[in-house]
Amino acid sequence: MMKRIILLLVSLLPVLSAFSQKEKDLTLLKEQIQAIIHSCKAQVGVAFIWNGQDTLSINNDRPYPLMSVFKFHQALAVTHWLETRHLSLDTVLYITPEDLKPDTYSPLRDRYPQGNCSLSVRELLKYTLQQSDNNACDILFRLTGGPQETDRYIRSLGCSHFSITATEDDMHVNLNRSYDNWTTPLEAARLLEIFQTRELFRPSDRQFIRQTLTECETGKDRLVKPIPSGKAVIGHKTGTGDCNAQGQIIGINDIGFFLLPDGSRYSLAVFVKNSEEDAPATAGVIAAISEAVWNFVQ
Numbered sequence: 001m002m003k004r005i006i007l008l009l010v011s012l013l014p015v016l017s018a019f020s021q022k023e024k025d026l027t028l029l030k031e032q033i034q035a036i037i038h039s040c041k042a043q044v045g046v047a048f049i050w051n052g053q054d055t056l057s058i059n060n061d062r063p064y065p066l067m068s069v070f071k072f073h074q075a076l077a078v079t080h081w082l083e084t085r086h087l088s089l090d091t092v093l094y095i096t097p098e099d100l101k102p103d104t105y106s107p108l109r110d111r112y113p114q115g116n117c118s119l120s121v122r123e124l125l126k127y128t129l130q131q132s133d134n135n136a137c138d139i140l141f142r143l144t145g146g147p148q149e150t151d152r153y154i155r156s157l158g159c160s161h162f163s164i165t166a167t168e169d170d171m172h173v174n175l176n177r178s179y180d181n182w183t184t185p186l187e188a189a190r191l192l193e194i195f196q197t198r199e200l201f202r203p204s205d206r207q208f209i210r211q212t213l214t215e216c217e218t219g220k221d222r223l224v225k226p227i228p229s230g231k232a233v234i235g236h237k238t239g240t241g242d243c244n245a246q247g248q249i250i251g252i253n254d255i256g257f258f259l260l261p262d263g264s265r266y267s268l269a270v271f272v273k274n275s276e277e278d279a280p281a282t283a284g285v286i287a288a289i290s291e292a293v294w295n296f297v298q
Contacts, residue, residue: 026056029296033058036288042248042275044285047185048293049193050266055186063163063182064271065251067239068132068218070150070164070181072255073191075125075209076157077150078140079201082121089122089205099139104172106135122208129212129237134168141167147181157194161187178241178250185269188255192267196257210235213256221283222254223268226291233259240279248274252282254290260297268293 029048037044037058046058066073082091097115100106108119108127124140127133141147151164162183171178200206213235223236236256244250255269270289275282 025296026054029292030056030058032292033289036285036292040272040275040282040285041277042282042285043273045185045269045271045273046289047189047269048266049189049268050297051264052193052197057186060184060186062184062273063179064185064253064273065178065239065241066162066164066181066183066188067178067241067251067253068128068134068137069183069188069237069239069253069255069271070147071128071132071137072213072237073154073162073164074137074140074147074150075129075212076191076195076200077153078121078125078144079205079209080153081144081149083201083205089125089208090120092118092120093124093139093143094118095139100135101138101169101172104134104168106133107131108133108136125209126212129209130215130217132218132238132240134172138167138169154191157191157198157200159187159191159194175242175244175250183271185271188269188271189267192255192257192269196265196267213237219254219283221280222252222286223256223270223290225287227258227294231261244274246274248276249279249282250274252279252286254286258294258297264297266293266297 033046043059045060045064047060048056082089095112095115095117100109100115124136127136128140147164147167164181166177166180214233216236219238222238224234227234234256236254239251239253241250251271251273252275253271257265257267259265268290270286272282272285
């Protein structure tokens with residue numbers, strides 16, 4: 001009996017050794033990221049999930065303003081809303097002049113300044129996910145019942161460490177409401193994992209969201225910056241806030257999934273809150289963290 005136990009332990013040594021090395025590597029990665037954020041004049045939260053199992057989080061015990069990252073949450077809720085009503089992404093909405101607020105970021109308004117046009121939900125989601133369009137976001141909120149319905153749907157997926165209660169217009173009217181839409185970094189990374197691994201929608205709808213995220217046009221100086229071209233498929237969603245009364249940038253964020261040629265994958269979420277650095281320097285912190293994670297998975 002003792003001989004069998006010894007043989008079993010011997011057979012497990014390579015597995016235990018590999019596990020121990022992986023833990024050591026994650027510890028080293030955590031130390032590297034902590035060194036990156038140490039001198040940053042901001043609150044920085046990070047979450048990393050590798051192949052759906054190995055998880056690392058830093059400063060995850062506080063809320064971070066989502067800013068436009070919540071448009072990813074909204075896209076999932078909108079797609080669910082359509083599918084439960086047997087509607088498609090090609091459902092057409094009429095855009096009125098009143099839908100296009102003048103003093104907010106909106107490529108949609110720039111293209112159709114007078115409104116009075118019809119666009120599909122598919123087109124509106126491209127505006128929100130690829131360009132972070134604020135007017136398109138609030139048009140979709142009005143279609144599906146407001147931010148509370150997005151919040152409710154995301155909770156139905158098993159997420160709880162977040163809140164979505166404000167529209168883009170709410171935050172424009174009262175800047176402090178930017179803090180009402182919040183998440184922990186790990187919950188944002190978990191939502192990316194849920195999207196990647198669960199069959200939430202029709203395959204074509206899921207593929208549309210994934211492809212649209214890979215074509216994101218904002219935040220190219222953040223998570224995607226250090227990744228060599230063609231070395232990974234990356235889908236991400238950024239968020240960028242204005243300055244609060246103290247002159248701090250309320251939030252600069254990026255969350256994304258990374259699919260590698262060897263079949264491995266990871267999700268990474270980086271949130272920077274109340275930054276006293278300028279926008280390029282804050283984005284540079286996110287890029288440096290992404291580079292450290294990229295080097296780790298190689």
